[in-house]
Amino acid sequence: MSDNWGFDTTAIHAGAAPDPATGARQVPIYQTTAYVFKDAAHAARLFGLQEVGYIYSRLTNPTVGALQSRIAAMEGGAGAVCCSSGHAAQIMALFPLMQPGCNIVASTRLYGGTVTQFSQTIRRFGWSCKFVDLDDLDAVAAAIDDNTRAIFCESISNPGGYVTDIPAVARVADQARVPLIVDNTLATPYLCKPIEMGATLVVHSLTKYMTGNGTVTGGVVVDSGKFDWSASDKFPSLSAPEPAYHGLKFHETFGNLAFTFHGIAIGLRDLGMTMNPQAAHYTLMGIETLGLRMPRHVENSQKIAEWLEKDPRVTSVTYAGLASSPWHKTAERVYPKGAGALFTFAVKGGYDACVKLVDNLKLFSHVANLGDARSLVIHSASTTHSQLTPEQQKAAGAGPDVVRLSIGIEDAQDLIADLDQALAAASN
Template identity: 60%
Template sequence: MNPKEEKAAAPKFGFETRMIHAGAQPEPVTGARQTPIHQNTSYVFHDAEHAASLFNLQTFGFIYSRLTNPTVAVLEERIASLEDGRGSTCCASGHAAQLLAFFALMEPGDSFIASNRLYGGSITQFGKTFKKFDWRVKFVDVDDPQNVRDALSPDCKAIFVESLANPGGVVSDLEALSNIAKEAGIPLIVDNTMATPYLCRPIEWGADLVVHSTTKFLSGNGTSLGGCVVDSGNFDWAQNDKFPGLAAPEPAYHGLNFYETFGDMAFTTHAHAIGLRDLGSTMAPMNAFQTILGCETLALRMERHCENARKVAEFLEAHPAVAWVSCAALPSSPYHALAQKYLPKGAGAVFTFGVKGGYEAGTKVVENCEIFSHLANIGDARSLILHPASTTHRQLSEEQQQAAGAGPDVIRLSIGLETLEDLIADLDQAISNP
């Protein structure tokens, strides 16, 4: 039985069952039910032959925790299961996940297409730091798929979007973008951080790779940095000559061809054996443990996040001092129909709004809040507030800020799990006391 047949034959448990059980078994020595924190650097080989087979990638197992770790491996299997992926690779942060994703695909001089509506740090990473690798990005407005088609070129290796964009709650048309990527013979990479696999599973809509900042909703408690790249296992890396890292002989492993050898596990194996080996962006076992705990309550938390966010957005939309609200949960949003298609369980917990009076009035609201914490994060159990133009999107030009939905008057909210009436009261007093 090949791996894909094996996967298909396995029973398909419900999402909530998998968010608690996927990847984990009772610890065999002590019987501990919760996954232990394997705070360990290296692992004993059975003998010389076993060691050689591990280093030759002939046997899967644990060598050194920069590459693989038992606690991290449980989280990897769990996230892959929740995303309906073939495998995944956890790493130190969401930015590390993006670097790992492109590291397997890109050669010097290559380009990729990215939405111009992304987290500001991603725009900076793609537009500035990636230049040092001679990787070039073309930012386009993906609301019109023709813009993506027009940006394609022979050296283009991927299309990158956020399923639910940070900060403005923009919803990407994943199915349309997947069709373009397939026609071009390149993967569609989707950042699913804001939506989480509970609200949206991009692989079902044709995404080839899914990235996460696990720091956010998957962890859910503001304690643990992390990232993850999930491979759908569906992309044919040998369909053209664009991806020699995955479908050509690898000198570091005596000419091994990852796709020929590992098939639908090629990307995940490469991400561990070469990506983590050489970039060293390893997830800490303690952070993996904290994120495993977060995953156990993901569905329950996202339901409350979404319910609170929708009602807060409705309150703000009706407030006389509020100029506008950008939230896909609202029927007034231009992305409401896409949210109904791709995020039927809820449009997420992060959205933006602007108060009348612009920049100065907006900063006053941020400073006046008492329950909302003023900090640069999302996905916490606590409600958070931020002025993106002066923080997360500060490095961008004003034109880029406007395109990303982070103009000077924009306030970003990440709605938490507190009592709804308390959140509304806090925002009301903050807006009403300029």
């Protein structure tokens, strides 16, 4: 039934029937660790993956399950697995795909924490990453080798707001027979549905626009259900016998839900990156208004970017919604509802002027977050991207003269006035 619903109806109703025990209309917070089995045979079937149900809240929880169903419906996926943060979701997405010696090909335009995770942290697992400009499709194809297990990108990148031509990158992934993983945090399924454009997996930091109120952290991996994990021997976690389940083959047994079941039965079981039910509850409530919030985010961003572009105190603005942006035509084609609400601008006076601007803003909150209903600001080079080399900062769009804005849903003129007075202070 939900296949025929519109976006807002899906955002409110998918995964959320009235509680069968009490009739509660909102999804209850099932604040419980464990669940009573019907009998010994029932418990054995659950542990043997012969029956779907609740065992222990590290693995499954009704509140989290409702959220998983809702997001899968919104993204057009076969299934979804929620976890503790967006960073956790990235590892959860890679975990079934990778073995020691394997690599991924990733965009150079990524959140600084993701660049660090891919360039440093995953090396401890014996994995590696090749960073490539995804606008250069030939370079992407050339970077793929026999040990490549995925291509990774952000639909709209943090911090610059650059947009990715997902259909074009998906064609390269298809030709190489590797999955494409798209971080859709900044676009949300309101602006972009990567699975419809050829993505295999979609990840989100639910902390951002999906929740929308800066209250909880969370992540999700959405599986398209369309990739043939058994077409080669590259993905043994999904295609080969699993020793922990007496030789069960996930793809053979669960079909288009193989990745989702593996994410729960192996990923959450062994990595323990569990989302708590209260966080799921807040996110469910936030998603209900996503279709109302995103148009305002985009409308405000367009107005503010156009104003900043004309200001002589500003060197450049990266918003893809501007006609002057190199990514404007891609944004019109791939993201017709708008280019999101995160972008950067360069301030005359460089690093020192950026610091003064941030310190003098009144309405904008100086925080290490984005996607809030409130407008937010940060100087990426000294914070979120400070672990990167100057070359990596520049490649990511986070140079020392750049300030990142996350535009909220306040009145645009009030936000422009705040930026105006802060720029004046930064120019002195």
